Amino acid sequence: MGAFAVIDPATGATHAEYPAATDAEVEAGLSAAQKTYQEWARTTTVAERAALAQRLADLFVERKDKLAAIINREMGKPLHQAVGEAEFSGSIAAAFAEHAEEWLADEELEVADGLRSFFRYQGVGVILGIMPWNYPYYQVARFAIPNIILGNTVIVRHASQCPESALALEELFRDAGFPEGAYVNLFATHQQISDIIADDRVQGVSLTGSEQVGAIVAEQAGRALKKCVLELGGADVFLVLDTDDIDLAVKKAVMGRMGNTGQSCNGSKRIVVLDEYFDEFSAKFKAAIAGQSYENGDFGPLSSDSATRFLTAQVRGALEQGAEILVGNNEPQGNVFTPTVITNITPSMDVYSEELFGPVAQLYKVGSDEEAIKLANSSPYGLGSVIICDDLERAERVGNQLDVGMVFVGAYDLSGADVPFGGVKKSGYGRELGKVGMLEFANKKLFRFAK
Numbered sequence: 001m002g003a004f005a006v007i008d009p010a011t012g013a014t015h016a017e018y019p020a021a022t023d024a025e026v027e028a029g030l031s032a033a034q035k036t037y038q039e040w041a042r043t044t045t046v047a048e049r050a051a052l053a054q055r056l057a058d059l060f061v062e063r064k065d066k067l068a069a070i071i072n073r074e075m076g077k078p079l080h081q082a083v084g085e086a087e088f089s090g091s092i093a094a095a096f097a098e099h100a101e102e103w104l105a106d107e108e109l110e111v112a113d114g115l116r117s118f119f120r121y122q123g124v125g126v127i128l129g130i131m132p133w134n135y136p137y138y139q140v141a142r143f144a145i146p147n148i149i150l151g152n153t154v155i156v157r158h159a160s161q162c163p164e165s166a167l168a169l170e171e172l173f174r175d176a177g178f179p180e181g182a183y184v185n186l187f188a189t190h191q192q193i194s195d196i197i198a199d200d201r202v203q204g205v206s207l208t209g210s211e212q213v214g215a216i217v218a219e220q221a222g223r224a225l226k227k228c229v230l231e232l233g234g235a236d237v238f239l240v241l242d243t244d245d246i247d248l249a250v251k252k253a254v255m256g257r258m259g260n261t262g263q264s265c266n267g268s269k270r271i272v273v274l275d276e277y278f279d280e281f282s283a284k285f286k287a288a289i290a291g292q293s294y295e296n297g298d299f300g301p302l303s304s305d306s307a308t309r310f311l312t313a314q315v316r317g318a319l320e321q322g323a324e325i326l327v328g329n330n331e332p333q334g335n336v337f338t339p340t341v342i343t344n345i346t347p348s349m350d351v352y353s354e355e356l357f358g359p360v361a362q363l364y365k366v367g368s369d370e371e372a373i374k375l376a377n378s379s380p381y382g383l384g385s386v387i388i389c390d391d392l393e394r395a396e397r398v399g400n401q402l403d404v405g406m407v408f409v410g411a412y413d414l415s416g417a418d419v420p421f422g423g424v425k426k427s428g429y430g431r432e433l434g435k436v437g438m439l440e441f442a443n444k445k446l447f448r449f450a451k
């Protein structure tokens with residue numbers, strides 16, 4: 001089998017295989033990206049690059065059905081969700097096209113000696129993006145678009161199960177008018193990725209992926225003195241502290257846990273409910289999870305056989321260690337994994353500190369805000385969190401004490417192109433999206449004038 005293959009997780013059928021890049025192709029990609037950085041990125045304006053991003057935004061929308069069909073087959077995303085992802089990626093391109101000039105404007109500094117001083121934000125060169133399969137367009141969009149508008153060029157090494165979305169993305173950038181070398185797709189092997197990270201023409205690396213791969217990439221980047229941004233796993237809490245609408249809280253928890261078939265870094269993996277709401281919440285959550293339908297497209301198959309085997313083993317391990325299933329059965333049909341809720345989880349169980357990448361929620365009861373905070377912070381991860389709490393001051397107080405990169409009050413789905421995304425602890429470091437994300441790989445060049 002080729003190193004990059006499209007295997008439909010719903011049927012197991014292999015549709016296409018693609019060979020890994022040759023070393024000559026890697027060299028050609030690197031030199032194109034470097035040449036385009038020097039000859040195009042450094043000589044065009046932010047406004048000119050942003051105009052191409054606007055065209056890219058339009059193309060994401062024009063081609064959304066074709067793009068959706070590709071990822072539906074590569075990683076099983078239900079078609080309506082896949083169309084939504086293509087549209088969201090287009091909206092990221094449009095938002096950066098709109099805000100780039102403002103976000104990249106010179107920043108005047110107030111300095112003691114009164115000399116005129118300012119930061120000018122410029123690109124630094126070629127940046128490598130190592131991208132995951134769970135949102136094949138959105139994850140690449142939020143890496144590549146801000147970087148190219150800033151004045152960098154990018155090399156993308158997409159997930160090995162996503163070769164056709166990888167090629168479709170490269171085509172989109174080309175058709176939007178970006179020159180060859182601005183966006184380079186490479187089907188690189190692990191050895192070639194290491195070589196690219198070490199190459200002097202590359203100035204940084206952005207990875208969205210697992211904690212294990214994050215450690216390898218960070219080590220290689222560190223050895224080569226390259227900056228990296230790491231967007232890794234998560235075991236986000238969904239805290240229910242205070243609400244007069246349990247039905248709405250349940251609906252949002254289902255959305256938080258089931259979105260993308262539970263395969264989101266910031267999915268609401270640990271549902272934590274104050275005891276006064278617990279019985280009603282848990283009964284309604286159980287019913288809502290039981291009501292999720294594969295046939296109606298509420299969720300899709302897991303992305304691959306290995307993902308299914310891994311999740312099944314994690315849940316089996318939890319049950320062997322004493323956890324209980326509230327709903328679900330841990331008996332996948334092919335890669336279709338029945339949405340599941342597990343309870344009675346204790347800190348000594350492996351699953352307590354693991355990420356469950358699929359439609360499996362952990363449900364906890366707590367007696368106080370303090371207990372909720374302690375439970376939330378006992379995870380090795382620290383990506384996002386959701387707090388359901390009608391008292392917004394209390395929500396903010398609790399949010400202040402969470403060791404996470406993002407606190408969403410009142411809803412799960414508050415990500416957006418203009419707000420930064422990222423975490424702390426084993427969820428990684430650095431941010432994507434928004435002005436903060438756009439500046440991760442910027443040369444923050446200082447200008448000072450003696451008079």
Ligand SMILES: O=CCCCC(=O)O
Nearest residue numbers: 134263264265266415
């Ligand atoms: O795996 C990470 C996906 C992030 C989805 C979002 O932005 O909400």
